[in-house]
Amino acid sequence: MSQKLPEPPSSEITSESLYLRRREFLKSAVFFGGTATGVGGGLQLLSDSPAGGGGGGPSLPAAPAAPGEAAAPAPKKKFRGPYDTDEKPTSYDDVTTYNNFYEFGLDKGEPAENAHTLKPRPWTVVIDGEVHKPQRVDMDTLQSWFPLEDRIYRMRCVEAWSMVIPWMGFPLAGLLRRVEPTGKAKYVAFTTLKDPEQMPGQKYPVLEWPYVEGLRLDEALHPLSMLAVGLYGRVLPNQNGAPLRLVVPWKYGFKGIKSIVRITLTEKQPPTSWNRANPQEYGFFANVNPEVAHPRWSQASERRIGEIRRRPTLPFNGYAEQVASLYAGMDLRKSF
């Protein structure tokens, strides 16, 4: 004989209507949770930048530089060179995860994620055109021609943000003098690698590939103009334009062509990518100029990455003393 369980007092029995209401309530709660999660998740997914351009999780770990090198802080410079700014450099993390490099995606977070497909060695650079000593040279050989210098430059993007970057490289003038420009050389044209396998962004016709840039010869010979092979004392990360990129600190960042495979001296002004894409908005010179607004936004101020308040933009990005004379007599509103 099983023992009979004591029946609960009737006051403790849940009434049928309450029981049904609770089921209804639970069902509603589940639908509520599902809908809220779906709506919230959907909105987040649609509104977030495609690659989570810094939106999602923590920033990427610092890209490993040379093999075997630990992520050490940038080596402290012992002395300041004549062109170094004493402003605080932007963090290595920001410099290497916030990049415009459309060959690896349009979002600024994408180059850091996608640029691993680029193979910066072996790499050949062709130097030709109006020079007495045209050549095809291996990247390591080219680099061995010059002592590497650290230079801390401001970098002002045409999109009104800026950074301070400790580049490592050598003056462009050194390379140009070595190949001996002819008397006809007036301009220097630069070309980025074109290889959609290594640069998946080139599968989309966002810009006309390969990316091309150019300088007037006197601009290229100016001691501020440099070719960079590294930053923060380390090998240049792919997303920053490995293995060889141009740095012209008084011009908007898009002039700093990355992953260069060809340098051609020319008699005529060469085409440049953004000017070709939108000549109303981007000129050949692209000197930083707070007086000349971009058609869609003011260039009078900028946000230094890592800061909240904007700061005024300086003529020629603060390098007017060194370079303004290059443009004496020119109407910089017309030649923007």
Place this chain on the structure above:
Amino acid sequence: MASPPYPWLKPAVLVGGLVPLALLVLGFVRGTLGANPIEYALHQTGMLALILLVASLSCTPLKVVSGWTWPMRLRKLLGLLGFGYAVLHFLVYAGVDHGLDMAIILEDIAKRPFITVGFLALVLLVPLAVTSTNAMVRRLGFPLWQRLHRLAYVAASLGVVHFVWRVKKDLTEPLVYGAVLGLLFVIRIAEALRKRRAKARLAVA
């Protein structure tokens, strides 16, 4: 045919609609919005405003096509959420990005079509938000209220133009929103024509 009441629907959409805001604030406080958190916040609030406005405008066409009535219960909520993000978008631009420097902001609004169009869209949304209550529908009378609220299409279109002009090169994303908006508009026009024809037939009979 009316849908069941779904008492959880509106609160759930409200909570879901506020999730991105909570994540944005959390990300800002924790410093995980990347190198340029202000640009990120601007982009995201702008996108949310546009998405929610388009979602609000899709309620009526969805009802027309499917016969469900539940989307209509969300129309106002989605519109107000979209308006809220549009206001936040403007506040981030004016208050944080430009530190309330009125000279710069007014110059932007007056001289740069990209900003002018966005600002105009926001201004157009204000009367819609103010008259979004049932009491206001009654006060204005439904036909007038309805005509006024057609401005939502104008505001959303201006939002798409604002988006197109913001983009440096790749127009795919803004054009997708433009296409969705166009489709919704076509459904509304087709429905209006159908109703008019039905009425005409009734009058003849």
